[in-house]
Amino acid sequence: MTTNPGSIRGVQVDVPLAPMTTYKLGGPAAWYVEVGDEAHLSEVLQSVSDDVEMLILGRGSNLLISDRGFPGLVIRLLGEFLDVTVDGAGFVHAGGAASMPRVARSAADAGRCGLEFMVGIPGTVGGGVRMNAGGHGSEISQWLVDAAIIDRASGTRVEKRVEDLGLSYRHSNLGLGDIVVATRFRTDPCGSLESEEQIREITRWRKEHQPGGTFNAGSVFKNPVGDAAGRLIDRAGLKGFRRGGVAVSEMHANFLVADEHATAQDVWDLIWAVRRRVAESEGVWLTPEIRFAGSFERSGDEHLGPEMET
Numbered sequence: 001m002t003t004n005p006g007s008i009r010g011v012q013v014d015v016p017l018a019p020m021t022t023y024k025l026g027g028p029a030a031w032y033v034e035v036g037d038e039a040h041l042s043e044v045l046q047s048v049s050d051d052v053e054m055l056i057l058g059r060g061s062n063l064l065i066s067d068r069g070f071p072g073l074v075i076r077l078l079g080e081f082l083d084v085t086v087d088g089a090g091f092v093h094a095g096g097a098a099s100m101p102r103v104a105r106s107a108a109d110a111g112r113c114g115l116e117f118m119v120g121i122p123g124t125v126g127g128g129v130r131m132n133a134g135g136h137g138s139e140i141s142q143w144l145v146d147a148a149i150i151d152r153a154s155g156t157r158v159e160k161r162v163e164d165l166g167l168s169y170r171h172s173n174l175g176l177g178d179i180v181v182a183t184r185f186r187t188d189p190c191g192s193l194e195s196e197e198q199i200r201e202i203t204r205w206r207k208e209h210q211p212g213g214t215f216n217a218g219s220v221f222k223n224p225v226g227d228a229a230g231r232l233i234d235r236a237g238l239k240g241f242r243r244g245g246v247a248v249s250e251m252h253a254n255f256l257v258a259d260e261h262a263t264a265q266d267v268w269d270l271i272w273a274v275r276r277r278v279a280e281s282e283g284v285w286l287t288p289e290i291r292f293a294g295s296f297e298r299s300g301d302e303h304l305g306p307e308m309e310t
């Protein structure tokens with residue numbers, strides 16, 4: 001095992017990550033590798049020492065990478081992990097890197113319903129399982145049957161049933177070294193017109209209610225029980241509130257949108273400033289849904305409030 005992943009087959013050094021995220025922000029990966037099949041993934045995992053930090057990068061649509069970059073090994077699944085197929089019994093088989101919108105459309109094309117909600121979530125299935133992504137009244141946990149996970153420690157593939165993944169609102173029990181490589185979803189039979197109509201409706205709703213065409217990572221905070229984070233941020237008078245090149249969206253207050261001058265540090269600072277102000281005026285401590293990679297300058301607001309899930 002090596003503490004210098006640069007010596008492992010296919011690993012590149014100092015690779016910019018910003019273009020691989022929806023914020024288009026953040027510095028480079030110290031080491032970066034694209035793996036196209038399980039054999040290569042296992043080889044990488046077996047070669048790299050436990051001391052090296054590791055990040056699985058999906059579409060970077062729920063991720064804020066530090067301007068200093070990520071000081072470890074970033075792994076991106078491609079190749080066979082992008083595959084999506086629908087079998088004769090109506091199960092959708094999707095690799096860990098398959099895009100959720102593509103899964104939604106493949107199911108619809110096969111005349112299968114249920115996965116339409118994925119059309120509006122611009123991440124991978126692997127990122128979706130980790131986050132238990134959802135919207136429009138559905139979430140991954142309702143449709144996932146099982147997932148194949150390769151864990152960093154053993155490098156072995158384990159099939160886990162949905163009940164074993166601890167899925168709850170934007171949460172799973174997957175550890176940082178657990179990599180979702182394959183998934184199987186159930187679907188309901190229906191006419192493909194019905195499914196296509198729902199996909200159109202969801203796409204229309206998103207265009208009307210979310211700031212499309214901007215750099216963002218969707219909802220930054222989880223909704224507290226019985227309320228909506230966006231409503232609380234709006235009520236606190238924070239629409240348009242900004243730090244540097246990042247502002248609370250005027251259209252949807254749970255979206256923090258970045259302009260071309262933004263830094264990842266601006267996003268970080270704004271997240272904690274919004275959180276403190278919402279707590280002061282609304283009495284609710286919001287929890288970030290977005291995931292962080294690398295290290296950030298402390299703004300002073302981070303330690304306020306209750307402990308948070310990372």
Ligand SMILES: Cc1cc2nc3c(=O)[nH]c(=O)nc-3n(C[C@H](O)[C@H](O)[C@H](O)COP(=O)(O)OP(=O)(O)OC[C@H]3O[C@@H](n4cnc5c(N)ncnc54)[C@H](O)[C@@H]3O)c2cc1C
Binds near residue numbers: 058216219
């Ligand atoms: C415009 C917009 C709208 C959005 N709308 C929604 C929405 O309606 N509902 C919703 O839930 N989310 C939404 N999101 C957030 C985001 O798309 C989801 O959280 C998505 O599941 C993240 O997937 P990803 O592949 O981009 O993951 P990344 O952002 O790349 O990573 C997120 C986390 O998942 C981990 N991860 C990624 N791939 C794997 C893998 N194969 N195995 C294990 N761990 C992995 C990463 O290490 C990281 O911890 C939105 C984002 C945007 C930009």
